[in-house]
Amino acid sequence: MNIGLLGYGTIGTGVYELINLDKGKLSQNAPESVVITKILDKDLTKKVHDPVAHIVTEVDDIINDPEIDIVIALCGGMDFEYQQIKRALESGKHVVTANKAVISEYFSELTALAQANHVILRYEASVGGGIPIINGLTDALALNNIHEIKGIMNGTTNFILSKMTEEGADFDETLKLAQSIGFAEADPTADIGGYDVSRKLAILSSLAYGTLVKDEDIQKRPMSDVRAIDIEMVGQEGYVIKYLGHSILDEDQSIYTTVEPVLFNEKSIMANVNSEFNDVAIQGDVIGELQFYGKGAGKEATANAVVSDVLKIMHTLKYQLPHVVPTFDKVLAKKGTAIFKGRYYLRVSVPNDAATAEVLSFIGQLKSKKDILIEDQHLFVFTEEIHADAFDAVAEQLKNQHYDFFYARIYN
């Protein structure tokens, strides 16, 4: 079995080491021999000390190579990787990718294309890094209707929040630290803005609910509004801030989704998922709650998920198993965040009395008892249970008046 590897960055290197250098147990468990014969990389200075694999700079050298059976697509980004995955499938090659952007955007098209070309498309590493969540979800679906998915699914933002919590540091400096040690990208928009979580939530929700949920269906709030003062204040009340993706399939056959910072009780599992670790909880109607926890990023864990997909493809081929493809034919309404409710925390920075008065008038619209504290030009509010839509409306007013503020719903 010959593999063409697109992309030779951190994860690509890890995949190369597991396959060609056999740094795991692949050779013991693969049903036949498997090797990466070509690696696409623009950087010719990277040496591959390997008599088999060689670096190519033109993707066509891989896509048009009739000896290559599987393409592993790890370039990242959108258009180029999408085009090459599509071309590989059309050329009758199986594809493994970790690209959540491409899978979530073209999920239906690519799975149909794989089916039409009698090849297999796998993407375990696209959600939760090394966590076998797609496998776990798929297995649970054999006996269960899944009606809820909730998870900490972004290592960068979780690292930043963990670090801010540990050190009382502020957002901007912690982001810079994360960038300096390679835990955040130079352009952190996808992570900080919720797009990365949203794409992962879209993939899991599409599989679980049997309908296509797309990134743009999911309302996202960035986590960049959080300040050291927020972490301190909610910490005093026994809460920890986490960046959560959450979807619910309600009995009314509607799907509700959100990506936003939320508060967890410090004595809960989710509150204690730290740094690069991820945790995804699913709710099934027979099995109840299952959670899957592990490294959501990193070279070896993610490479493990990619090579597990390669093994599954080899297994499917050897035993001529059916190429199971997900179906997205359920008709379900997408209704935004209306179902979410809970107690809320809000902090607004109020430079003067007029601002304080205005903010108080905004939050006066909330039909809920509130604990309000005004201290050092900050106004802090904890509400009783309230619907997300009602709170979002107040947040919209604060935003329109350019206040510096942060808010989050409280879980358990």
Next chain:
Amino acid sequence: MNIGLLGYGTIGTGVYELINLDKGKLSQNAPESVVITKILDKDLTKKVHDPVAHIVTEVDDIINDPEIDIVIALCGGMDFEYQQIKRALESGKHVVTANKAVISEYFSELTALAQANHVILRYEASVGGGIPIINGLTDALALNNIHEIKGIMNGTTNFILSKMTEEGADFDETLKLAQSIGFAEADPTADIGGYDVSRKLAILSSLAYGTLVKDEDIQKRPMSDVRAIDIEMVGQEGYVIKYLGHSILDEDQSIYTTVEPVLFNEKSIMANVNSEFNDVAIQGDVIGELQFYGKGAGKEATANAVVSDVLKIMHTLKYQLPHVVPTFDKVLAKKGTAIFKGRYYLRVSVPNDAATAEVLSFIGQLKSKKDILIEDQHLFVFTEEIHADAFDAVAEQLKNQHYDFFYARIYN
């Protein structure tokens, strides 16, 4: 595909509902039709409103029935179930069981017997109830050497500890409460004494390390010595008591195992696994840490695991997959608890000054700095890091002198 069901208690009823009443999604996902045709139950008064399944009182009606392809063994206990699983395999029937006692005791014999008779033996529900931990472990093993397993794997003791923590109640009354609502058996020895956890740890360790680890290889400390005063004292220091199974495959090719009460920092995942939920963590050399969390007991969750095994058997048969059997041929030393170390908590009840002096002389042997508090006829000690063996030796002296005491190692 015809099934004979041995045992029609809580889980048996759940399995019947999933298969014959199709209360999940089995009929949508099974590769062919499947039905329970006979149920062994001594209690003929239980009615089965089903034109297909009927109750039998003689196990031979199932074992000797050539129409039955799969036997699901859910009687519990040891000898009878062991004999019937053996007979079923010898009769060329596939077997699914939730019986951790039988699997851990006869693991090697039964897997060999299944192989010799070209049938499949599955036991996902024997560890962690509804949690797909055997599946997750098996998948991880395809690429990883697993070198550590750690888990909260007993719902009864976890319920008791959670309840004691919530309500400040003592052990005896909480056990009685657990018995009255069906969360503990009339004879709770297997749960409280650590045998249940030990068997589950034996099964997982045998699979992970490729050598036979048996119940009797594992040192167990009961969790019945814990008192409300212990929970209160460690709670003040930010710790929660949990009943843990833990095994390590060390680089010296030795296996270390223990089942005992331990302390977790209240801000950790394990500390927040409550009531009937279980959590199992495995450490792989490529993937790092993975954790699997879910309901460790209960009708529907456990039935889900049993019927998942039935589905996997049907899948294996339909596509003529190899019947993968675990191997236990690695030669590894079993060295008890010597590798475990950590800070320790100890409480000894000291009725008078002579007792206090004696206990102080015992703990004076520990080569570690200690914080000691004597209050209301209790002596409390927190040590610095110390080896388990050293602490166990002191505990042995306390036991020989019939002190009422409790101790636990601290995990962070």
